[in-house]
Amino acid sequence: MPKAWTVEVFHRDGFGDPEGNGALAAARESGLSGVDSVRSIRGYLLPAALSSTQVERAAAELLADPVGDRFVVLAPGVAPTTEGVRITVRRHPGVLDPVAGSVRRALALLDLEVERAATFRAYEFLGDAKPASVLAAVRRSLANETIETATAGAEPSDLPEDPLPRPFEKRRVPLGGLDEEGLLRISREGMLALSSTEMRAIRDHFEGLGRDPSDLELETIAQTWSEHCKHKTFTGRIELEEDGRRETIVGLFDATIRKATETIAAPWCLSVFRDNAGIVTLDDRHALAFKAETHNHPSALEPYGGAGTGLGGVVRDVLGAGLGARPIASTDVFCVGPPDSPEEGLPEGVLHPRRILRGVVAGVRDYGNCLGVPTVNGAVLFDPGFTATPLVFCGNLGILPLDRVAKGAREGDLVLLAGGRTGRDGIHGATFSSDALHAALPGSVVQIGDPLTEKKLIEAVVRARDEGLFRSITDCGAGGLSSAVGEMAEGLGAEVDLERVPLKYPGLTPAEIWVSEAQERMVLAVSPDRAEAILRIFGGEELEATVIGRFSGTGRLLVRYRGETWGDLDLGFLHEGCPRPTKRAKWTSPGGADPDLPPREDYGEDLRALLAHPDAASKEWIVRQYDHEVQAGSAGKPLVGPNGEGPSDAAVVVPVPGERRGVALGCGIRPRYGRIDPYAMAASAIDEALRNVVAVGGDPTRTALLDNFAAGSPERPETLGELVRAAKACRDVAIAYGTPFISGKDSLHNEFRAGGATLVAPTTLLVTAVSRVEDVGRCVTSDLKGPGNHVYLVGRTRPEIGGSLLLEIRGAGPGRSVPRLEPREGLAALRALARVIAEGTALSVHDLSEGGLALAAAEMAIGGGVGLDLDLRSVPVEAPLREDILLFSESNSRFLVEVPRGSQEAFEGGLGEVPYGLLGETTGAARLLVRGLEGQVVLDEPVARLREAWKGTLAW
Amino acid sequence: MVRAAVLRCAGTNCERETVLALERAGARADLLHVREVYGSPERLRAYGIVVFPGGFSYGDHVGAGKIQALETRLHLFDALHSLAERGGIVLGICNGFQVLAKCGLLPGLRRGAVETTLAANDSGRYEDRWVRLRVEDSRATWLPKGLVLETPTAHGEGKFLARDAPALEAIERERLVAFRYLGPSGETAVYPWNPNGSQNGIAGLCDPSGRILGLMPHPDRNTLFHHAPDWTRRSERGEGAGAVLFRALVAAARG
Numbered sequence A: 001m002p003k004a005w006t007v008e009v010f011h012r013d014g015f016g017d018p019e020g021n022g023a024l025a026a027a028r029e030s031g032l033s034g035v036d037s038v039r040s041i042r043g044y045l046l047p048a049a050l051s052s053t054q055v056e057r058a059a060a061e062l063l064a065d066p067v068g069d070r071f072v073v074l075a076p077g078v079a080p081t082t083e084g085v086r087i088t089v090r091r092h093p094g095v096l097d098p099v100a101g102s103v104r105r106a107l108a109l110l111d112l113e114v115e116r117a118a119t120f121r122a123y124e125f126l127g128d129a130k131p132a133s134v135l136a137a138v139r140r141s142l143a144n145e146t147i148e149t150a151t152a153g154a155e156p157s158d159l160p161e162d163p164l165p166r167p168f169e170k171r172r173v174p175l176g177g178l179d180e181e182g183l184l185r186i187s188r189e190g191m192l193a194l195s196s197t198e199m200r201a202i203r204d205h206f207e208g209l210g211r212d213p214s215d216l217e218l219e220t221i222a223q224t225w226s227e228h229c230k231h232k233t234f235t236g237r238i239e240l241e242e243d244g245r246r247e248t249i250v251g252l253f254d255a256t257i258r259k260a261t262e263t264i265a266a267p268w269c270l271s272v273f274r275d276n277a278g279i280v281t282l283d284d285r286h287a288l289a290f291k292a293e294t295h296n297h298p299s300a301l302e303p304y305g306g307a308g309t310g311l312g313g314v315v316r317d318v319l320g321a322g323l324g325a326r327p328i329a330s331t332d333v334f335c336v337g338p339p340d341s342p343e344e345g346l347p348e349g350v351l352h353p354r355r356i357l358r359g360v361v362a363g364v365r366d367y368g369n370c371l372g373v374p375t376v377n378g379a380v381l382f383d384p385g386f387t388a389t390p391l392v393f394c395g396n397l398g399i400l401p402l403d404r405v406a407k408g409a410r411e412g413d414l415v416l417l418a419g420g421r422t423g424r425d426g427i428h429g430a431t432f433s434s435d436a437l438h439a440a441l442p443g444s445v446v447q448i449g450d451p452l453t454e455k456k457l458i459e460a461v462v463r464a465r466d467e468g469l470f471r472s473i474t475d476c477g478a479g480g481l482s483s484a485v486g487e488m489a490e491g492l493g494a495e496v497d498l499e500r501v502p503l504k505y506p507g508l509t510p511a512e513i514w515v516s517e518a519q520e521r522m523v524l525a526v527s528p529d530r531a532e533a534i535l536r537i538f539g540g541e542e543l544e545a546t547v548i549g550r551f552s553g554t555g556r557l558l559v560r561y562r563g564e565t566w567g568d569l570d571l572g573f574l575h576e577g578c579p580r581p582t583k584r585a586k587w588t589s590p591g592g593a594d595p596d597l598p599p600r601e602d603y604g605e606d607l608r609a610l611l612a613h614p615d616a617a618s619k620e621w622i623v624r625q626y627d628h629e630v631q632a633g634s635a636g637k638p639l640v641g642p643n644g645e646g647p648s649d650a651a652v653v654v655p656v657p658g659e660r661r662g663v664a665l666g667c668g669i670r671p672r673y674g675r676i677d678p679y680a681m682a683a684s685a686i687d688e689a690l691r692n693v694v695a696v697g698g699d700p701t702r703t704a705l706l707d708n709f710a711a712g713s714p715e716r717p718e719t720l721g722e723l724v725r726a727a728k729a730c731r732d733v734a735i736a737y738g739t740p741f742i743s744g745k746d747s748l749h750n751e752f753r754a755g756g757a758t759l760v761a762p763t764t765l766l767v768t769a770v771s772r773v774e775d776v777g778r779c780v781t782s783d784l785k786g787p788g789n790h791v792y793l794v795g796r797t798r799p800e801i802g803g804s805l806l807l808e809i810r811g812a813g814p815g816r817s818v819p820r821l822e823p824r825e826g827l828a829a830l831r832a833l834a835r836v837i838a839e840g841t842a843l844s845v846h847d848l849s850e851g852g853l854a855l856a857a858a859e860m861a862i863g864g865g866v867g868l869d870l871d872l873r874s875v876p877v878e879a880p881l882r883e884d885i886l887l888f889s890e891s892n893s894r895f896l897v898e899v900p901r902g903s904q905e906a907f908e909g910g911l912g913e914v915p916y917g918l919l920g921e922t923t924g925a926a927r928l929l930v931r932g933l934e935g936q937v938v939l940d941e942p943v944a945r946l947r948e949a950w951k952g953t954l955a956w
Numbered sequence B: 001m002v003r004a005a006v007l008r009c010a011g012t013n014c015e016r017e018t019v020l021a022l023e024r025a026g027a028r029a030d031l032l033h034v035r036e037v038y039g040s041p042e043r044l045r046a047y048g049i050v051v052f053p054g055g056f057s058y059g060d061h062v063g064a065g066k067i068q069a070l071e072t073r074l075h076l077f078d079a080l081h082s083l084a085e086r087g088g089i090v091l092g093i094c095n096g097f098q099v100l101a102k103c104g105l106l107p108g109l110r111r112g113a114v115e116t117t118l119a120a121n122d123s124g125r126y127e128d129r130w131v132r133l134r135v136e137d138s139r140a141t142w143l144p145k146g147l148v149l150e151t152p153t154a155h156g157e158g159k160f161l162a163r164d165a166p167a168l169e170a171i172e173r174e175r176l177v178a179f180r181y182l183g184p185s186g187e188t189a190v191y192p193w194n195p196n197g198s199q200n201g202i203a204g205l206c207d208p209s210g211r212i213l214g215l216m217p218h219p220d221r222n223t224l225f226h227h228a229p230d231w232t233r234r235s236e237r238g239e240g241a242g243a244v245l246f247r248a249l250v251a252a253a254r255g
Helices: A018-029 A052-063 A098-109 A131-141 A180-189 A196-209 A215-224 A257-264 A296-301 A303-319 A353-371 A451-466 A480-488 A510-515 A528-540 A571-576 A604-612 A678-696 A717-737 A805-810 A823-839 A852-864 A883-888 A904-911 A943-952 B015-024 B034-038 B041-046 B066-075 B077-085 B095-102 B165-173 B242-254
Strands: A004-011 A035-047 A069-074 A085-091 A118-127 A148-152 A237-242 A245-250 A269-271 A278-281 A286-294 A326-336 A375-382 A391-401 A414-419 A472-475 A494-497 A521-526 A545-551 A556-561 A564-570 A582-587 A634-636 A651-653 A662-669 A703-710 A741-747 A751-754 A757-760 A764-773 A790-794 A844-847 A867-871 A895-899 A916-923 A927-931 A937-942 B003-008 B028-033 B049-052 B089-093 B116-119 B127-135 B148-155 B159-162 B177-182 B202-206 B212-215
Touching (some): A004 A052, A098 A451, A215 A571, A237 A717, A278 A703, A286 A303, A296 A353, A303 A391, A303 A451, A326 A451, A326 A662, A326 A764, A353 A375, A375 A651, A414 A451, A414 A528, A451 A521, A472 A480, A480 A510, A480 A521, A480 A571, A521 A528, A556 A571, A564 A571, A582 A717, A604 A883, A604 A937, A703 A717, A717 A741, A790 A823, A823 A895, A844 A852, A852 A883, A927 A943, B003 B015, B003 B034, B015 B049, B089 B242, B159 B165, B177 B212
Parallel strands (some): A237 A582, A494 A556, A703 A741, A867 A927, B003 B049, B089 B212
Antiparallel strands (some): A004 A035, A085 A148, A269 A278, A472 A521, A634 A651, A790 A916, A927 A937, B116 B159, B177 B202
């Protein structure tokens, strides 16, 4: 490797070292002892050809802060002197190093032109710990060897070399005459994730053409037909056996999710399931684009990069919706293992849940904050089922002009590739996420994000959109160019010259260029007479944009490299030729019963345990790390109340700051219910998402939904049976509520193979809701506003504790009585709540979900610093219920509402036929007091004590 | 009408709310890319106000605001100085403040000298939280002295540090501290009220002319009634407290 100057930058003594302190904390948490302190070092590598004066100048004027830092310059080949145990963390060759690019650009300002630069980081661990144990701790907690290497010692650093070029020649893959085993071997060895049926269809297609496919053609088909891109399970044929009843479903998606949207036929839905995101009307000038995605596999291997690029990907979906929507708000939901899982029990290749959560939070934080898109809403769920297969959902909402929704490339348009350069990163992402995880995956499947480039893309695309400079756009996501160009060319045709694609380093094979999933790229269709103008806009944002081909009218996807044809595919076969699989699905209603819970005299301990459960506990540690206010549209924060301590039900954002119209963003996710009945899980998730947006002031008649399924392999009939149950609930509830799904995604194959065992993620549905808010000035929050107000419980409580947080904290199994949904009651409750909020008779509103009445009451009290005096005898029920059920049942369609004195009549009138109970009142005593069925006190806790329990668990 | 230039570069991300705040305060604001002015800094002569908004200029690679600071020193230093001398105002918010401090425009004890920095927060991470901000008795006499206002902060590197004790003393003595973090009862703030561990609770600086100003908090994010975290507890639906600062800015630039 080329020798290099090294500049090492330290914090000046006495000025603090937060990065070092953070590294010490992380290493200690992962079990390292004997270390007193850690000193952090930022390292820069510059070419040996520079003079020492030049390097000194670069360090003094650019790399080190003249006030806060000190630096050391090491001549090429000279090792650093070090104290304690020094650990250096360097990126693998070819792994994106965005800072290095900026260093080169900035050095040019100082008249130092360098071809190459690199960065690394290092730590000096001071104390008695041995190098080997320090290194092991760093590998567990600070470095990820999927993308970087950690070494102990004080070796000199060299500039990393480019990854080795791969020799390539145009290669045909001989399929002709291969039997099933031979076909499957080719699929496996090429990481194509194609089934034998699919391989046979490909073989037959090429036999008909009288030739074999090239490797590039086979890759293109594999990407396009991947579960990730094609959603074969949801579009294929399913033979279902549901509690013994047989049913054939052709196209689960069409029969359920799309069916609901078509039945509702809301005129304000402008584009559903077609574009990169769903598009709905906001007002008479604007539309909203909305999408949520998963990034589970990458986040399991490299949480920081996986979650960051997950967010980056969904932002590009929105940027690629219509003719480009400007992203205005993001959401994120994480499902991980319990934070207190023992290190020892983890399968090889599985990161500890704490590490995963820290990593994904930091990934979303660094990507989203830099992008200038506020992250406003989300959830975190902890369950052993997610330890080996964590789920990472990222969502984004964007705004675009109403006249920029329709899109379409035309024959003769140029294929413009804009954004980051193409490298070997993320190759096979689409096929990789269509298979199970295991310990021996190559690092190349992980992508590294560069939010600065994405920010430039947003600015360039929005400006070009406003000037009408392109006719269609899509993001370059899973499958890379092969998918992006292939999709845009559908019904048209395209020719691409791959040698025009700008590369990060030389030596990529044409197939690699074609399927690379390098981040921050978009493909646009540009009329030739607009090419100059659009290139000027991209250039003005310091962003590369390159014409790599043109759309034709041939119906073929023609891929050339240096004039030679590497692929020539019929687009009809590519998009329609994938055989629809037939899969078996099975669902058997579980038996079992709720456990016998011993009644208690005092439920204070249960309530504190609920508040401290990480699912329920305050997420302030996460929320504060996210910029949730940039763009100045914030009208409902994730944390509410006088001290910003209470949880909000949903975020409220004003898409056009200065106006009064807003949108509420909320989500629902109930995987614990899915263990008992995925139908109830999905119905409850929809109801929860709707309760959340309605509780802050959203309009239930103008609410659109996103569905994001995550499950194990659909080849397992039980897993597919769970998905079918959940999808049916989506259809039934969405139709009953009149809330259309506008976009969604299914992420299957969330499994981890270790040894002989396969760990399967619990079947999970995330429902994200966006709801219109007519006037944000009428929005409400969940924090109690003051003493002496009425407190109402709206909606009926049923004995439903199956899958509840109560059973979880009691360690009493999942139970059986999972919350059901009565859609008619639920709809009435949602509409009634929207009415009383619009009429201004509700001071604060909180929905009841996990932890039931007790948890909702506690959260409202914590948020407002106000007490409550409630009586369980007033809870609306159908039949008498026990006190613990009244307190902790998780029945759907319920809200707790604070109503000002004097507004009682108006409020009750506004509820109409919806059952309600006047439970009591708010008090100045700052205690949560609940009376039981005999009028005795069953709960009496100071709010401060509840707050302490709630805020302690995730105060990382 | 006072004209304001809001400068953006790659990674700037608060430019649109800054334009909104300026326009609501009565200025006419233009959004300019730095590349439009680096070659022709005289373009800034048309403006009474130049704002460096928040964001992550050039990704904050190498250090927050560092690369844009280098560019500003090379291309705009004199133009910004003469703008201030002419009675115009240069304002840096958050990342913009980092740029002004790291290029030596602030605190401006000696022309071009870098005396201060904004280092990584004591907490070691980015934080978005609301603070109480007091307008100090400073050389920026056009600011509403004594006003206490709630303002959001959102940064990972906002810890104000002076080069050494004499520099800090000079900054205080010369009345270059324009804003300070305040505790809940008016005392000197400690975390989380001082969100980053800034020396002397310093949240913002001005230069000796009082016409170059920078602060870490975001008054641009508290100009509308619905910006405050507890606005649903209040009855008024007017404006956010930060609007006052923008009106003072526009009035001062009008002269």
